Amino acid sequence: MQKERVHSAKQRDPLVQSVEKVLVFVKANRQRVVLGLSGVLLALVLFTGIGLYHQKLDRDASMAFHLLKMDFQDLVESEGRDAALTQWLEAAPSRLEKISSRVSSAPLLWYAGLAFEAGDFDSASRWYGRAAKGFSMGSSLKNTAWCGQGLALEQQGNLNDAALLYEKIRGSDSVVKRYEATFHLASIKETRGEISLAKGLYREILDGAAASHYQNISKEKVAGL
Numbered sequence: 001m002q003k004e005r006v007h008s009a010k011q012r013d014p015l016v017q018s019v020e021k022v023l024v025f026v027k028a029n030r031q032r033v034v035l036g037l038s039g040v041l042l043a044l045v046l047f048t049g050i051g052l053y054h055q056k057l058d059r060d061a062s063m064a065f066h067l068l069k070m071d072f073q074d075l076v077e078s079e080g081r082d083a084a085l086t087q088w089l090e091a092a093p094s095r096l097e098k099i100s101s102r103v104s105s106a107p108l109l110w111y112a113g114l115a116f117e118a119g120d121f122d123s124a125s126r127w128y129g130r131a132a133k134g135f136s137m138g139s140s141l142k143n144t145a146w147c148g149q150g151l152a153l154e155q156q157g158n159l160n161d162a163a164l165l166y167e168k169i170r171g172s173d174s175v176v177k178r179y180e181a182t183f184h185l186a187s188i189k190e191t192r193g194e195i196s197l198a199k200g201l202y203r204e205i206l207d208g209a210a211a212s213h214y215q216n217i218s219k220e221k222v223a224g225l
Contacts, residue, residue, distance in 0.1 A: 065107050068095065085118045092123075105134025109145055116152055125152035138173035147177040150184065163188050179205055179212040186221070199225055 075084040092111050112127035128149035135142035150165035162184070169181035186201035202218040202225075 065110075068107065069110070085114055089115055089118055089120060089123070105131045105141070105145075108134070109141065109148075112145070112148055112152075116148060121152045121155040125149050125156065128152060140174045140176035143169045143172050143174050143177040143181075147181055147184075150181065154184070154188075159188050159191070175210070179208060179210070179214045183214045183218060186218070190221070190225070195225055 072084060072088055075087065079087070089111075092115075096107055096111065108127045108131035112124045112131060115121075115124035115127060128145045132142050132145035132149065135145060146165045146169050150162040150169075153159075153162040153165070166181040166185040166188075169177050170185070172178070182201050182205055186198045186205075189195075189198035189201060199222055202222045205212065205214050205218040206222070208215065
């Protein structure tokens with residue numbers, strides 16, 4: 001029995017020694033240890049505070065954007081769609097500056113759509129382009145912004161830059177706007193007289209697994225080329 005107790009004591013010795021060493025170190029370096037712990041605690045407090053602050057900014061910005069759209073809808077109901085678009089787009093630059101940059105891509109995307117509807121393709125192209133920069137690669141919203149910008153550029157006669165944007169959408173991980181981008185790219189190829197390339201793109205839409213109204217249009221296009 002005595003041998004077992006001695007053996008057990010020896011097994012505990014390394015742990016006891018380690019604890020003793022830590023206690024000795026803390027005692028000898030009490031000020032440094034206290035400062036270190038205080039620094040860690042302060043960092044945790046700051047990290048938590050910054051996170052909560054950014055969450056508040058996001059909530060406030062989202063609420064501001066929601067109220068902004070409600071104001072626009074109220075104006076549409078009282079003044080009519082055309083008058084609302086005119087008034088809203090005139091005030092767009094100053095309104096956009098008041099919205100937090102953390103979510104500026106969403107308002108920009110929305111305003112770009114209003115500008116396109118109003119026929120202001122220059123503003124639509126610029127705002128779609130700025131909005132696209134705020135969305136991550138492969139996201140559906142980035143594809144939406146790129147496609148909108150491409151359509152606006154086409155309206156301005158800038159087919160080269162529009163085609164580049166459609167190619168980006170086709171190479172994206174997201175399938176959103178892929179058929180639409182492919183169709184418009186095919187139309188550009190057709191306009192340029194690149195008939196074989198246009199046919200290939202139209203057929204790509206026809207062979208797509210997902211149903212799309214662009215399939216019916218592409219079928220007519222292929223038959224007519």
